[in-house]
Amino acid sequence: MPVLGVPMWRRVLLTARSRRWRPHRSVTTAIARARALAFGVLTIVGGVVVRWTPARSHPTAADYPKVFVVGCPRSGTTWVADILGRHPAVIRGQESQLYSTIRHSLGTYGAYNPIGWARLFYGVERGVRIGANAGMHFYVDAHTLLRVGWAVLGSAPRRDQVTPKLVRAVLDSYFVQQGGTAGRVLVEKTPTHVFYLDDILTGFPDAHVVEVVRDGRDVCVSMALRSERVSAFPTTNEGRIRLWVHAVEAGRVATNDARWHGRIVKVRYEDLKASPVEQIARMFAAVDLPASDDLVREIAEASDIARFATGPGEFRHRGEVGTWVDHLSAEDEAAFRSLAGATFTAAGYSFDSPGDSASHSP
DSSP: OOOOOOOHHHHHHHHHHHHOOOHHHHHHHHHHHHHHHHHHHHHHHHHHHHHHSOOOOOOOOOOOOEEEEEOSTTSSHHHHHHHHHTSTTEEEOOOOOHHHHHHHHHHHHOTTOHHHHHHHHHHHHHHHHHTOSSSGGGTOOHHHHHHHHHHHHHTOOOGGGHHHHHHHHHHHHHHHHTTOOTTOEEEEEOGGGGGGHHHHHHHOTTEEEEEEEOOHHHHHHHHHHHTTTOOOSOSSHHHHHHHHHHHHHHHHHHHTOGGGTTTEEEEEHHHHHHOHHHHHHHHHHHTTOOOOHHHHHHHHHHTOGGGTOOOTTSSSOOOOSOGGGGTOOHHHHHHHHHHHHHHHHHTTOOTTSTTOOTTOOO
16 A cells, blocks of 8 residues: 655645746736735734724624534534534635634734735735635625724733734624524634644634644545645645644634633544434534534535545545545554554543444533
């Protein structure tokens, strides 16, 4: 059995394509960056003006329930978000990457540095331009972000308040735009928000988190196969294993924190696959989404992952349990046992029963 990984020739080709100089694209990029910087300057100036003068605020919403779906990438977070999104009370948002995006811009340069804001604006407009499948551009356009920025800076936040205030403002704006009203629930899915659980649960006292956990060996296989089409994941087996360990441990630490008791719901991919009706009913009850037995059965049938499987390398592969057996070499499996063994067993899995999840129920 071959060791999984993206072939070297393919990595070289993708790198060459991404770095090839194209004059027209260079001009377009320069214009986009200049525009983003202008928006950044306007945000700072507007924020100061709003602070000292009465001004119209950006769209806001009364407190409303939020559910954040998190977990290691390729663990089934999209499937779980799709299930939640089929509930009639839910407004589902796309993958926002809000926390990492804002931290890497304003957290790096500061809330009153236009370069930090310029990075946000550039990311929003670039996301639209290239059709990115994740990012802030699903929630705000540049002009909405400008108004949101004015409101956030106008409130004179401390440095540690900028990210939570901006995240809340972006989500509120999206909720209002989507027709959110009392009784509706916003569901947002960003796998890597598992590394920001303290920020999420502190910033949103009304929120629940659904953490999706999947056998790390299947996760590593899924990442490797998906890497044949996109470059979003570690290119080595060791890197993929460490990402899974890091994500699962982050979820475990938060779950064991007494402050978040009852607010983090763990959903095991294998349990959901084996008993979808039972697990969906449990998940809905845990996040306070009332659902009749008929509705649960209807959603379970409509969201059956087998309906959406598209093949190797695609966004949704086969969706089966235990596919690692056909893909991981003895060397890969030994590396997983060495690097992830403790986390694997702590998560309720057993090396003696591949794909078996009956021994543990979160």
